[in-house]
Amino acid sequence: MIKLKIDGKSIEVESKKTIIQVADEIGIDIPRFCYHKKLSVAANCRMCLVQVKNIGKPLPACATQVMDGMEVSTKTKFTKEAQQSVMEFLLINHPLDCPICDQGGECDLQDTAVAYGTSQTRYAEEKRVVINKNIGPLISTDLTRCIQCTRCVRFLKEIGGVQELGLVGRGEHAEISAYVDKSVESELSGNIIDLCPVGALTSKPFRYKARTWELIRRPTISIHDSLGSNLEMHIKDDHVMRTLPKENDEINECWISDRDRFSYEGFYHSDRLLEPMIKKNKKWQKVDWEEALDFFTQNIKKIIKRDGEDSLAFLHSPQSSLEESYLIHKMANQIGSSNIDYRITQNNFDFSGAWLGCEIREIETFDNVIIIGSNLRLDQPLLANRFRKMVNNGGKLTLINSSDHDPLIPLEKKIICKSGEYKLQLIKMLRALYEIDPKKIKNEDVLNLIKKEKINLDTLEWLKRFIRGRNKKAIFLGQSALETKDAGDLVLLANALTESISGIFGSLSNYPNGVGLDLISHKQELHNLKEISEKNISAFIALNIDPKNDIRSKINILKTINKAKFKTAITPYFGEEFDSFDCVLPMAIFTESSGSYINIARKLQTIKAVTSPKGQARPAWKILRVLGNYLGLDDFEYDSSDEVLCKVVHPKKRLTFPSISTKSLDPNWTLSIDDANETSEIFSLEQSDMIVRRAASLQEKKRKQLANNKKGVL
Amino acid sequence: MTTLSKIITKKIDNELLKYPKDQKKSAVMAALQFVQAEEGWLSNDNIGEVAKYLDIPEIAVMEVATFYNMYDLKPIGKYKLSICTNVSCMLRGVDSLVSHVKNTLNIDFNQITHDGKFCLKESECMGNCDAAPMMVINNEKMHEKLTPEKFDSIIKELK
Amino acid sequence: MPDERIIPPAQKKSFPLCLATKHLENPADINTYLSIGGYETIKKILNEKIAPADLLEQIKVSGLRGRGGAGFPTGLKWSFMPKGIKGDKYLVCNSDEGEPGTFKDRDIIRYNPHQIIEGMIIGAYIMDATVGFNYIHGEIWSEYLSFGEAIKQARKAGFLGKKILNSSFSFDLHAVHGYGAYICGEETALIESIEGKKGQPRFKPPFPATHGIYGKPTCVNNTETFASIPWIIKYGGQAFNELGVANAGGTKIFSVSGHVNNPGNHEVQLGIPFAELLNMAGGIWKGRKLKAVIPGGPSTALVPAHEIMQATMDYDGLSKIGSSLGAGSLIIMDDTTCMVSVLKRLSYFFYEESCGQCTPCREGTGWVYRIIKRIIEGNGRLDDLSLLKDVSNKISGRTICALGDAAAVPVLSFIKHFEVEFEYFIRNGKSMIETSND
Ligand SMILES: Cc1cc2nc3c(=O)[nH]c(=O)nc-3n(C[C@H](O)[C@H](O)[C@H](O)COP(=O)(O)O)c2cc1C
Ligand code: SF4
């Protein structure tokens, strides 16, 4: 600990901190442009110059480490004069186009100029003009406004994992550019819009749509992956105009993925279902809610009467909130059907209770990690960044994957194999562990299975390195591993392995509310997707699912569904994919409804609606409640989603989660030819759900990427 | 897309020996120089190829190629004539030499003669000021203590 | 013990120490260097296993100050290199001389490359460095090639590589080539450049001694600094120190250019009176009169004739008259020189060569240049001079590297000494000086 003074205030801080970090902590404002707490220090803008006692020239607060006995002044004439002169230099070549600049109102340069600049300009020479570049459909450039702070360059290199932008040229001629006319491809690219302290990089979809001061800001979270990134929706006239990150160090830090940022365009796609519709005489008809509800109730009752309760099946989306899931389960249950599932991309249902196994930010602290079956950057772009940081901190990452999708992280080891072989890889590791220390493995079935396996020297060698010492180690199963036919065994084996080496086992499932839905369903005796697919189903109810595109499971559930006589979808969108349905009820999307979600790290987050639902759409929990009433089910009276939530989580008690459970292992397993050839396909992040698939700019970016056929990005 | 010639990749491989194995990027300046010496100038494609060969992002190579003055990102004709106009040369009359050169070749700085033979560049100090004024041809051949007459005879020889 | 024959009488100022082989036949060849006792010092060190600390002590005693411009005591700098750590440590010779008027390192490379190499080997031995680079100015191609040849010769002779002269000491050296960026002379920009990046200086601290090339400990010294090392170790630090004057030990190569009869390099003892040096360069050409001198390269302040004629060429001597020794690059201007035009060219240089990362340097150098250009074009305003001074003062001391400071120096010193000339130009739209073109 060292002692110093800033503006007369005495404080004690850790050494190794910089003046700006300390000042930020104690609320002393130092202007800055190039400094950003999550990026490397460039110290190039010189805006943060401060006076340090006994030093003749002003020092950059962002790059100067505090020292014992240091006396820093941020408000003296000396400091002011230095800051003012930097401000003057920054403005001489900066266009005075604030009135038409999208950054107006939230521009660091504008704000700082007002606070630290002088009013008159002494620059009478010609101003610099920079030609704009097209760097893709998401980000608009106005490079004459650029102040060369290089935040965007550093972000893409350090957080994005690969340098996509550069400052080309030298001196005054230096300008931000991509290679020739290349677009920026990072799945985190939108963050450079936030990072740019001026209006040089702005959001293309948002361009000229609104002035910032007209916008109302409301918090929400993202439901496009399993992190639950915190968002701030900017709203004008009950319309989401843009999405920004809301800082949460535990989850998304100050970043969000492009999918989270630009999916809002999908909210207003013309496919939005605005009124209930029913099919009469094979023709769709718009009806009011009452008629739709009557229609639904009559048909369901008819079917129950004729084919029995068990002929009803329910599928809901992994994006469902706790409240929605609770109500649809309750409905199935009270009707008397156990045909309900949400795991619409899985092929194996022999496990439950898997989660990240640690806090999200803890990932950065691991020393040794193995990830099996994950296209990290596509599944959860921000989790990929945590692993990237782990490697930057000296951690080692091994990736076992069926595709050679580049995580943009330096890997310790990479094993590319068929996804059917993941299990064999784990067995080899356990076998090697057995060789190292036979006592470590406790599970009998595992022991029996691995004893038959020949020891693989290569595996032995790297596993030795992996388990060495008291290092923090972990094994994670990614989404594509969890989607294999072996998923249950993979969980069992990975869990057994990490237990025996005192490591952590984690799931990188990208189900947005997977942990929450597991919490609701695991206690109940239910038929899973596979079992349902083998039954005769007469009535089918889909909640927030586009059966054609969302169900990625190889289990042929679609055939079963198609045979059903009466099909209802509670859905925000309507298109030809619902042609075979009989009744569609318009539901609100997540930003138009309240709801609760539990992220992959078991964090519960409850959000409120940020706008009202479009048209006649209603929050799904309300729709389910009313359907319950119409069907005459007991205890379906809820005034608010909070009341529903209370049924799932006790407001006063801590959440308790099921521990990992798996079915038993077949000790006679050997790798069959079929399994050996199983590969999981790479699923692009632009296809993940109904909203994203309708977000125009994201789709445009995707199209461009496919056209350029860039390596690594699908 | 063309690929780097064998001769060039061999030269680059040689250069790489100067640096640790995981620091291939260090060879980028030399690699660009080899390519430029062979091709005359650096096209975007050349830059992309060097990036690929050294396994670094194209934009990182672009940054280097645009930072250092001696890389030419546009065609320079057969002979690039770089003349230093900095103070020591200026004091020794480079300005009148430059007027002579411009008149003789009928071009300005950064232009190429009609026959595509000569390109004129203004250069910063070449660290050769005792031989002012001077000119370097294609970044390699230095001509010292230039006079209009000397210049004329050099050009004559090249024509 | 100092060799009596080597120490010249005090009155004989010319002293080829770094340029020891220049007057010999085939000066750059290893045999020539061996013939004057070259590489004997490193042989002796390795044979007798002389402790690095003892050698470092001699460097400290010698009073050698870095010849790259800043004049930092070399012995002190070398003592900053961390000891006893694993992995590579780098030693870099800075031959990027790009400061206008400087061409001394060129001559050392051209005529006496092996003395640089031996100096680096000794330095590596002292600092326990494993790999060395000589970063050579992009514009001098043949010197780059010839230095590469010299390295080959030295390696073949067993002075470079693994287990040098069968000792346990290993060190290898490579030549690398700049490609046209003055800023790469700045040591951290040079390090970035060796890493294959744009030459943009890094903020210090951390200093190269702890975070240099690839984040490894690195020591950067000027060519002339390294070339002085073998002599110092051979004859002792004290002998070297006695060559110069107080606070300025040893010899210095002065590059003299501009309006003199014989431009060129002169290696002399530090402390030589300017007038004597001017004589060695043949005096002002064409029988004209001296007007002013830039004594150490454009980043040192301009000195008018009457002041420089009284000065001695050493650190204190020049600082007394408000300038500095810099790299020892004298740009001599006769009385037909238009100071406004010279300043325009110099400010263009700094504008053109600014790496562009820091705001004051990037924006300020362009601003300054444009104002002077406007004055030259006949559109000057009377308040331009105070504006020029103010802008320069606002660049100075506020940037990452010293280029920003350097850019301010000519503006301030030219206006200080020749304000009348500037005012005349502004008022009349033309120069006060009739520049002759012959
Ligand atoms: C803009 C700028 C240019 C420089 N150019 C050179 C150069 O060309 N050669 C050189 O030796 N040092 C140059 N230096 C000084 C170096 O940064 C460094 O101080 C020097 O190489 C150290 O060597 P020395 O201690 O032996 O002088 C330059 C410094 C600055 C700020
Ligand atoms: S002072 Fe100039 S040259 Fe030095 S780092 Fe800053 S911008 Fe670059």
Ligand code: FES
């Ligand atoms: S914020 Fe410190 S220099 Fe830019």
